[in-house]
Amino acid sequence: MSVGVRYHALDGQSAADPVKVSKTLSPTRGMTGRLLVACCLVWLATGSTRGQTPDDPLTLVTPQDRRPLPTVRFDGRRLVAVSELTTPFGLTITDMRQPGRLTLMREDRIIVLTANEGLVSVAGQLVALASPSLERDGNWYVPIDFIGRALTLVLDEPLELRPRSGLVLLGAVRVPQVVARYQRAGRRSRLRLMITPQTEHVIEQNADRLLITFDADALDLVLRDMRPDALVADIRAMDGSPILAVELRDGFGSFSATTEPALGGAVELVIDLQPRPVSTTRAAPSPTPPAGSRGGAGSGPLAGPGTEPAALVPEETVGDAMRPLLAELAPPRRIRAIAIDAGHGGDDVGTRGPDGALEKDVTLAVAQRLRNRIESELGLRVVLTRTSDTAVSLDERAAIANNDRADLFISLHTNASVREAAIGAEVFYLSFAEYGEEAREAGFTGQLVPIVGGGSRVLDIVPWEMAQLRHVNHSARWAQVVADELGQRVPMSPRGLQQAPFRVLVGANMPAVVVELGFISNPDQEAQLTSATFQSAIVSGLLQGLIRYRDEVERETLPLDARSPDGSGRIP
């Protein structure tokens, strides 16, 4: 009301003295009016989008085409406008009359959105979203997980949201996930591509690019650890095609590639990038290294099945550039001894069951049963890191295995959860991803040391915490087999096979795994874990896993014996 009264007063003044008004007010009034209009426009423009910022669009991939799906951010939450979803997903807005509520329909299935609510009704069921739906200026927005959680329930065709890569897959499209890691070691580099699921691909060099073309509709690329170096400037997915492009630099000389099956139906493509040879008169390769040091015959990266057509490495590049990564220095070796680590002990009781069973007792009992079976049935030498209720530090356990020249290391534990329902065995092998690039590179350092009689040689001085790095591929293979065999005998957790940065594994200079036998925090599992029957079933699984892995290893050629005097493959 006060506004209306004020306007009336102004009108009255204008009518009473129009000449005066025109002489004295018109210029200022016009300017002020324009300013006010401008201010209002600015306010409206900013106010209407307050808290909203444009964001990278999602990409909708269908068998027919790819198209962007715009997104915005409201207060940090990534949202998509409902109007952007109607056409591609065949949605119809049927009811906007109820304030704060929007009804969408796809055929006979109904979605009801409520403003500022994180729950949405989809075909009669409630679905929780990551953040509330929003209504702004008549437009409706939903969090992007609406696509994966709600829309999938009303569509007949497959629909998948991959938030990490920003892809929305609609229909029968083939979009493998490619996790790329780029590693450097000395002058050479390595590109590891974990491709899930296994997908046919072709590698070709095109001028200053390496192009990896996948038999797919698009790529879901996750790029890790990429830092440009003298060989590679960039790695990226080419827009609109299932091609991964590696942008090469002048220092690049050649490449070689191998593939190996990986867990979960994946395949790992490893591309080794060699530098351009400086000249054919470069310094001669280092003196023949001792067993386990870098270099050596037969250590080239192309060996093994799955080798793909690739440019051959010129002879003159042999030297620093051809030194294998540490992981290549651990070929399979014959299994003669196994170290069994009964977790915890002494004052460190580990976890405790609801009826008082202690982890340290269960692990020791299973370790002793396993030792007896291995010695009697396989005739292998067994090393126990503890044989009684004594405390042994984590690093000391790995040191015992190393010093006793064990070929495999298995650490036994029982699990616990604050959720009593959690049950099942789990198998772990070491993850190095958490240690960061700097720590990983530390595993590749070499050191020139003098030798008796003059001269010097390069030795790999392997930091304690990187000893497992060179065995991690074999650890993964063994862990997979153990998980398979355990799964046939005892309940497995949904997380049956995993990688984790476990301290007891880092110093083990042989394939090594941690086995969590079950959840002692669950009353039923506590009873099982303390029973002879269940322990025997576990031991049978571990034993069979050991036999399968040993057989696999012994079927493979052991070039190590030809290069390592003691046949152990140890780093001196």
Add this chain to the structure above:
Amino acid sequence: MKRDYWIYGGMGVVALVGIWVLFVGLPRWYPSEGVPTPTNVASGKTTDNELVAATLFYISDDGMGLVGFERRLVQHADPAVQGRIILEAQLAEPPASLLSPIPPGTELRAFYLSDQDAFVDLSAEVTLGHSGGSLEELFTVYAIVNAVTTNIPAINAVQILVDGKEVDTLVGHVDLQHPLELNMQWAADPDIDATQSRPIDQIDQL
């Protein structure tokens, strides 16, 4: 006189708009790239003491993963202060129906930054009160690591200390001798971006 009021009023409005543009609009439209900004940088808010959404981590219903949970926390432009705010919320009582992966009584002794690494110094209760088990230990460690790295992009990795000292592990499993990077493997659904895709049943204000 009335026309003077009209002129002064207009100029006042212009001045207010100018101040808003200078101190709120421009920083929002052109955020500084050199200054690490805390959680939800996309909102463009750099003013201290505003409330912003931060993702904290708790144990899922089946005990097999961590779930993210958004809470409203005070925003601070200094990552060291912001980190402390986030961790104190992570160590506080969990929301109803959720369980904390961190033993009760655990206190934050210190939080400081070195380059892009954060150091989180916890009281001894984090080990003394721990129920043990590798999975629980992983959840404890990565609830802390992920809470910091998810919400403060300027921080790359987190090293956990106990009573001011480096430790090998909390209870015998997870290697804490290095700063650890964000790892969503322990999330209940690791394919979902923790910053935006966790179910939110309620928004709390601390």
